Amino acid sequence: MDINEKVVTADGVRSAAKRIAGHALRTPLMENEFLNDAAGGRVLIKAEVLQHCGSFKYRGAFNLISQLSDGERKKGVLAWSSGNHAQGVARAARYFDMPATIVMPTDAPALKVEKVRAFGAEIIEYDRYSEDREAIARPIQEERGMALAPSYDHPHIIEGQGTLALETVEDARALGADLDAFVICCGGGGLTSGCATILDEVSPRTDVWISEPEGFDEAWASIRDGERRHADITQRTICDAIATPTPGKLTLPIMQRLVKGGVTVTEDDVGRAMVFAFKHLKLVVEPGGAVALAAILSQKFDGRGKTTAITLSGGNVDPPLFASILEQHG
Amino acid sequence: MDINEKVVTADGVRSAAKRIAGHALRTPLMENEFLNDAAGGRVLIKAEVLQHCGSFKYRGAFNLISQLSDGERKKGVLAWSSGNHAQGVARAARYFDMPATIVMPTDAPALKVEKVRAFGAEIIEYDRYSEDREAIARPIQEERGMALAPSYDHPHIIEGQGTLALETVEDARALGADLDAFVICCGGGGLTSGCATILDEVSPRTDVWISEPEGFDEAWASIRDGERRHADITQRTICDAIATPTPGKLTLPIMQRLVKGGVTVTEDDVGRAMVFAFKHLKLVVEPGGAVALAAILSQKFDGRGKTTAITLSGGNVDPPLFASILEQHG
Numbered sequence: 001m002d003i004n005e006k007v008v009t010a011d012g013v014r015s016a017a018k019r020i021a022g023h024a025l026r027t028p029l030m031e032n033e034f035l036n037d038a039a040g041g042r043v044l045i046k047a048e049v050l051q052h053c054g055s056f057k058y059r060g061a062f063n064l065i066s067q068l069s070d071g072e073r074k075k076g077v078l079a080w081s082s083g084n085h086a087q088g089v090a091r092a093a094r095y096f097d098m099p100a101t102i103v104m105p106t107d108a109p110a111l112k113v114e115k116v117r118a119f120g121a122e123i124i125e126y127d128r129y130s131e132d133r134e135a136i137a138r139p140i141q142e143e144r145g146m147a148l149a150p151s152y153d154h155p156h157i158i159e160g161q162g163t164l165a166l167e168t169v170e171d172a173r174a175l176g177a178d179l180d181a182f183v184i185c186c187g188g189g190g191l192t193s194g195c196a197t198i199l200d201e202v203s204p205r206t207d208v209w210i211s212e213p214e215g216f217d218e219a220w221a222s223i224r225d226g227e228r229r230h231a232d233i234t235q236r237t238i239c240d241a242i243a244t245p246t247p248g249k250l251t252l253p254i255m256q257r258l259v260k261g262g263v264t265v266t267e268d269d270v271g272r273a274m275v276f277a278f279k280h281l282k283l284v285v286e287p288g289g290a291v292a293l294a295a296i297l298s299q300k301f302d303g304r305g306k307t308t309a310i311t312l313s314g315g316n317v318d319p320p321l322f323a324s325i326l327e328q329h330g
Numbered sequence: 331m332d333i334n335e336k337v338v339t340a341d342g343v344r345s346a347a348k349r350i351a352g353h354a355l356r357t358p359l360m361e362n363e364f365l366n367d368a369a370g371g372r373v374l375i376k377a378e379v380l381q382h383c384g385s386f387k388y389r390g391a392f393n394l395i396s397q398l399s400d401g402e403r404k405k406g407v408l409a410w411s412s413g414n415h416a417q418g419v420a421r422a423a424r425y426f427d428m429p430a431t432i433v434m435p436t437d438a439p440a441l442k443v444e445k446v447r448a449f450g451a452e453i454i455e456y457d458r459y460s461e462d463r464e465a466i467a468r469p470i471q472e473e474r475g476m477a478l479a480p481s482y483d484h485p486h487i488i489e490g491q492g493t494l495a496l497e498t499v500e501d502a503r504a505l506g507a508d509l510d511a512f513v514i515c516c517g518g519g520g521l522t523s524g525c526a527t528i529l530d531e532v533s534p535r536t537d538v539w540i541s542e543p544e545g546f547d548e549a550w551a552s553i554r555d556g557e558r559r560h561a562d563i564t565q566r567t568i569c570d571a572i573a574t575p576t577p578g579k580l581t582l583p584i585m586q587r588l589v590k591g592g593v594t595v596t597e598d599d600v601g602r603a604m605v606f607a608f609k610h611l612k613l614v615v616e617p618g619g620a621v622a623l624a625a626i627l628s629q630k631f632d633g634r635g636k637t638t639a640i641t642l643s644g645g646n647v648d649p650p651l652f653a654s655i656l657e658q659h660g
Contacts, residue, residue, distance in 0.1 A: 028358055030380070034448070049612040050360070111609055118364070275649065279441055282379040282645035284612040315612035319605065319660025323653040330649025 008254060010201035012159040013194060016063040017166055023066075023095070024059050024163070027051050029171040029309075034280045039296050039303035044177060046168050049283050049315030053087035053115065055241070056164050056191055056313050057151070061088035063160025064149050065096055073098040078146040080104070080133045082240045083112025084314050085151035090119035101146065103137045109240060109286075109318045129234050152190025153248030162194025168309050169203045179206040180306040183263070183292040185313040186210035186219045187242030189251030196258035206309075207260040211295035213239040213270065213288070219247045220262025223255050238267055238321065241288030241314050263301045269294040271329040277312065278326065287321075289314035338584060340531035342489040343524060346393040347496055353396075353425070354389045354493070357381050359501040359639075364610045369626050370634035374507060376498050379613050379645030383417035383445065385571070386494050386521055386643050387481070391418030393490025394479050395426055403428040408476040410434070410463045412570045413442025414644050415481035420449035431476065433467045439570060439616075439648045459564050482520025483578030492524025498639050499533045509536040510636040513593070513622040515643040516540035516549045517572030519581030526588035536639075537590040541625035543569040543600065543618070549577045550592025553585050568597055568651065571618030571644050593631045599624040601659040607642065608656065617651075619644035 030045040052058045065077060076099030079089040086102040093100035100121040104113060105128035116123055126136050141148055150157060165182065172179055182199060184192045189210075196208045210220055216237060221229035230246045237243050247255060265273075270287045273294035277285045285293065292310040295301040301308075360375040382388045395407060406429030409419040416432040423430035430451040434443060435458035446453060456466050471478055480487060495512065502509055512529060514522045519540075526538045540550055546567060551559040560576045567573045577585060595603075600617045603624035607615045615623065622640040625631040631638075 028380070050358070054612055278614050278649065278652070282384055282614040284608050284614060319608065319656040322608070323656040323660070326649040326653040326656075330653070 006155045008155050008158050008193065008197050008250065010198050012155065013162040013166055013198040016059070016159040017163045019066050020059055020062050020160060020163060023062050025051055026167055029168060029175070030281065032280050035276070039308065041303040041306040041308060042177065043296060043303060044168070044172050044175070044307070044309045045281065046164060046309060046311050047283060048164060048311055048313050049285055049289060053084065053091050054315040055084040055088070055289065056161055056311070057085040057088035058091060059163050060157035060160035060190060061085065061092040061149060064154060064156040065089070065092040067156055068147055072147045075145040075147065076100060077149050078103070078137060078141045079149040079151065080137050081151050082243070083108045083116065084241050084316060086116045086121070087112060087119065089149045090116045090121035093121065094119050101140060103133050109316060111318050112316050115316070152188035153250050155250065158190050158194040158250065160194070161191045162198045164191065164311065165195035166198050166202065169199065172309060177307050179203055179309050181207045181209055181308045183209045183211055183295055183301055183308060183310045185242060185289055185291045185311050186212050187288065188244040189219055189247045189255050191311070191313060192259065193251040193254035196254060200258055208258055209261045209263060209301055210259055211263045211265055211291040211301065213237060213242065213291055214264055214266050216243050217262065217264040219255065220264070222247050222252055223259050223262065226256070228252065239270065239288040239291065241286060242291065263295040265291050265294040265298060265300060269298040269300070271325045273297050274325050275329040283312060284315045284317065284322070285312050286314045286317035336485045338485050338488050338523065338527050338580065340528050342485065343492040343496055343528040346389070346489040347493045349396050350389055350392050350490060350493060353392050355381055356497055359498060359505070360611065362610050365606070369638070372507065372637040373626060373633060374498070374502050374505070374637070374639045375611065376494060376639060376641050377613060378494060378641055378643050379615055379619060383414070383421050384645040385414040385418070385619065386491055386641070387415040387418035388421060389493050390487035390490035390520060391415065391422040391479060394484060394486040395419070395422040397486055398477055402477045405475040405477065406430060407479050408433070408467060408471045409479040409481065410467050411481050412573070413438045413446065414571050414646060416446045416451070417442060417449065419479045420446045420451035423451065424449050431470060433463050439646060441648050442646050445646070482518035483580050485580065488520050488524040488580065490524070491521045492528045494521065494641065495525035496528050496532065499529065502639060507637050509533055509639050511537045511539055511638045513539045513541055513625055513631055513638060513640045515572060515619055515621045515641050516542050517618065518574040519549055519577045519585050521641070521643060522589065523581040523584035526584060530588055538588055539591045539593060539631055540589055541593045541595055541621040541631065543567060543572065543621055544594055544596050546573050547592065547594040549585065550594070552577050552582055553589050553592065556586070558582065569600065569618040569621065571616060572621065593625040595621050595624040595628060595630060599628040599630070601655045603627050604655050605659040613642060614645045614647065614652070615642050616644045616647035
């Protein structure tokens with residue numbers, strides 16, 4: 001069966017949860033009184049910045065790579081990514097003692113490049129404003145016979161990333177909380193479609209919302225309009241992790257079926273959310289990982305009277321950018 | 331019995347653990363491969379920056395205030411502190427619906443002042459370079475009949491703070507780790523003496539070490555020399571949280587009996603440790619809360635071949651200072 005014909009299922013997310021247990025971390029679900037006050041409701045924070053490699057991407061990468069055959073592992077794995085998925089793939093490949101090649105933009109955050117290198121992966125750089133990463137990556141992949149680890153549009157990636165919502169629902173219930181809504185930082189939709197798939201089964205009354213940055217809010221536009229929309233990826237943005245051109249072939253239909261609403265936040269909203277996390281949560285959150293928090297703090301998502309879970313989905317941000325955001329919004 | 335004649339015991343720490351359960355958080359014990367590599371051993375990180383109010387101080391404050399009588403609660407509680415203990419006392423007092431008055435230096439970090447105020451406490455400011463905080467606080471306390479919540483030199487504070495080590499040992503064992511050493515950020519010695527007391531019973535083979543900043547390393551000097559040493563508290567330091575003049579009457583004898591060694595770190599060591607926590611742990615750590623991490627990263631504490639636990643004891647740092655540290659060491 002072609003992998004792209006495999007359907008993403010809640011059972012697939014449950015199997016992924018078993019596969020990653022003991023490898024990915026069960027990150028804490030936090031609550032903060034200042035955030036509850038600001039939201040006018042109860043907010044549960046999935047602190048995924050504390051995951052290995054500082055983002056949820058390790059869940060999907062480990063779930064995919066752990067299912068490769070011995071023969072595939074010998075040939076290695078290739079991925080393209082601005083850096084969070086790259087780190088996840090590089091670390092999982094190192095765990096399985098296999099080669100990894102990552103195609104990364106020349107303007108990827110230095111911290112992300114440094115960590116991919118520390119995990120021993122080969123890095124191939126490209127200019128994301130003038131070059132097509134897929135056109136660079138495909139010949140290398142084919143020549144070496146490497147497995148491809150897409151950053152979102154693959155059932156094993158989506159199911160692995162969806163484990164985040166399974167943990168969130170379980171841990172929320174342990175706190176006596178039943179989620180009215182789940183607000184997710186959205187790029188290509190891997191995390192969103194995986195989370196939405198499992199939520200639909202284990203917590204069907206929870207509304208799934210996505211948050212995106214201005215200029216890169218093509219996922220909600222595509223869902224809302226019922227047809228694929230594209231972002232201009234030559235635009236500059238601080239939210240590199242979710243500056244995706246368009247939702248995936250697999251992720252879009254799932255999101256169309258299961259996502260209830262979308263919010264677009266500005267870079268100022270994002271900066272203020274990062275400073276809030278710094279001051280009150282003591283967590284370092286990167287811009288792309290702060291858009292769900294920005295949605296609730298800016299009240300563009302209305303959390304009043306609700307119990308809402310949000311993802312803090314990544315924390316890999318370069319010191320100079322973080323310093324300038326602290327200076328501007330601190 | 332005079333409270334100061336009450337002996338600090340491991341049973342007292344266990345009772346405190348029961349008292350604070352469900353009120354203070356059981357903060358995660360983290361591990362990071364980059365830190366293990368840098369240390370040349372295994373390092374378990376007690377991420378106490380994620381505690382309520384961003385530091386371990388809430389443990390002691392809650393343990394003390396929860397033991398006050400109804401009559402005492404009506405009259406309220408008074409404390410002096412540069413801000414972490416202040417927040418702990420203010421939050422615990424709010425929980426028990428009682429007044430709190432905090433005497434804080436005029437140059438306390440703005441974030442600390444802001445959060446003490448947010449918890450509804452009255453703040454009285456003093457100039458720490460020219461005024462004696464105790465001389466300001468005592469008449470107010472006596473006039474109003476308020477209970478005193480010392481920041482370290484009180485059995486209930488020490489026992490409450492010691493719960494941090496009890497959790498650390500339990501969670502380390504769940505990971506299959508037996509601690510060779512425990513390195514603690516040390517100011518007046520409340521956290522150290524509470525942790526050392528419980529460690530001596532539940533993990534007697536664990537060596538207790540303290541880390542202090544240059545210029546404020548009077549605790550280890552006092553232990554080493556067998557007589558009380560004093561720091562010049564008019565010196566400027568970024569480590570406001572642990573810029574204490576001298577160890578406590580209760581804490582010093584405990585530390586003399588149970589502390590194995592001391593390390594002095596520089597402000598550069600501290601800045602590098604804060605940047606390490608930013609990059610690799612995604613945690614915001616304040617200077618005074620980063621001295622144990624600084625000890626291990628600078629190799630002034632030798633963690634090679636050992637399993638060492640460290641405290642990240644506080645995370646309340648103002649954005650401009652954090653930005654300047656990122657710029658200098660990032």
